[in-house]
Amino acid sequence: MTGRSLPPTSRFATDDGVADPALATALAACTRGDGFVADVVAALAAAAAAAQGRDLLVVDPGAAGVVVPRPAVAALASGVAWHPAVQAGRVSPEVAGTVTRALDGVVDLLAVEAVPGRRGEVAVLLTVRPGLSRAELDALVTGVCDRLVAQVSDFVDSLELRVSGGDAG
Numbered sequence: 001m002t003g004r005s006l007p008p009t010s011r012f013a014t015d016d017g018v019a020d021p022a023l024a025t026a027l028a029a030c031t032r033g034d035g036f037v038a039d040v041v042a043a044l045a046a047a048a049a050a051a052q053g054r055d056l057l058v059v060d061p062g063a064a065g066v067v068v069p070r071p072a073v074a075a076l077a078s079g080v081a082w083h084p085a086v087q088a089g090r091v092s093p094e095v096a097g098t099v100t101r102a103l104d105g106v107v108d109l110l111a112v113e114a115v116p117g118r119r120g121e122v123a124v125l126l127t128v129r130p131g132l133s134r135a136e137l138d139a140l141v142t143g144v145c146d147r148l149v150a151q152v153s154d155f156v157d158s159l160e161l162r163v164s165g166g167d168a169g
Contacts, residue, residue, distance in 0.1 A: 020043060022043040023040065023043040023044060025043075026039040026040045026042070026043045027040060027066055030066045031066075036084075036087075037066060037067075037068060037069070037072070037084065038072075038082065038083065038084050038087070040066050040068065041068055041072045041075070041076065041082050042081075042082075044068070044076055069121075069157040070157050071085070071153075071154060071155055071156065071157055072084075074154065085121050085122050085155055085156045085157070086116045086117075086121055086122060089116060090116070091114045091115060091116060091122055092155075094155065095114060095122060095152065095155050095156060096113075096114040098151055098152050098155060099112060099114040099122075099124055099148065099151075099152060100112055100114070101151070102147045102148055102150070102151035102152060103124075103126075103144060103147060103148075106140070106143060106144065106147070107140075108128055108129040108132060108136065108140050109126060109127070109128060109129075109140065109144070110127045110128060110129060111125075111126070111127035112124065112125070112126060112127075113125040117158070117159070117160045118160065119158075119160050120158035120159045120160035121156055121157045121158045121159070122152075122156050122158075122159055122160075123159070123160045123161070123162055124144075124148065124159060124160070124161050124162070125162050125164070126141075126144065126161060126162065126163045126164070127164055127165075128140060128163060128164070128165060130165045132165075137163070141161065141163065144161065145161070
């Protein structure tokens with residue numbers, strides 16, 4: 001804001017409102033379509049939105065804007081590095097492994113795979129035992145959802161489930 005100054009004791013006293021060069025470069029790349037949100041997250045210094053309990057952070061809303069997803073905002077608030085769940089068309093090994101471990105031992109579940117989603121960030125493909133009743137399938141999906149929410153919500157912004165019957169052969 002032009003014409004206003006902050007007291008010299010403020011931790012923002014030297015802030016002139018100009019974006020950090022690394023952040024400006026990352027934002028410009030995202031706006032052009034050849035950058036990555038992960039680069040923007042890495043360039044962000046204070047996590048004010050996370051400290052205020054926000055789930056999303058929109059950076060440079062006057063321009064095209066870059067939406068920083070909830071897991072990245074949480075990582076910024078915690079001071080830890082954030083890595084996207086899907087990068088270069090593949091689900092990260094960390095997320096895929098967490099999904100697999102979260103669903104290990106679920107009865108009637110024959111196979112689990114984590115792939116890039118169509119509607120969600122990550123799709124979890126479930127192959128279930130053939131012949132399940134509707135009630136059994138509903139219970140299975142509810143249990144899967146509960147486990148996934150408890151285990152992967154820190155890594156993944158949105159999930160979709162795809163269920164298919166198992167091959168009896």
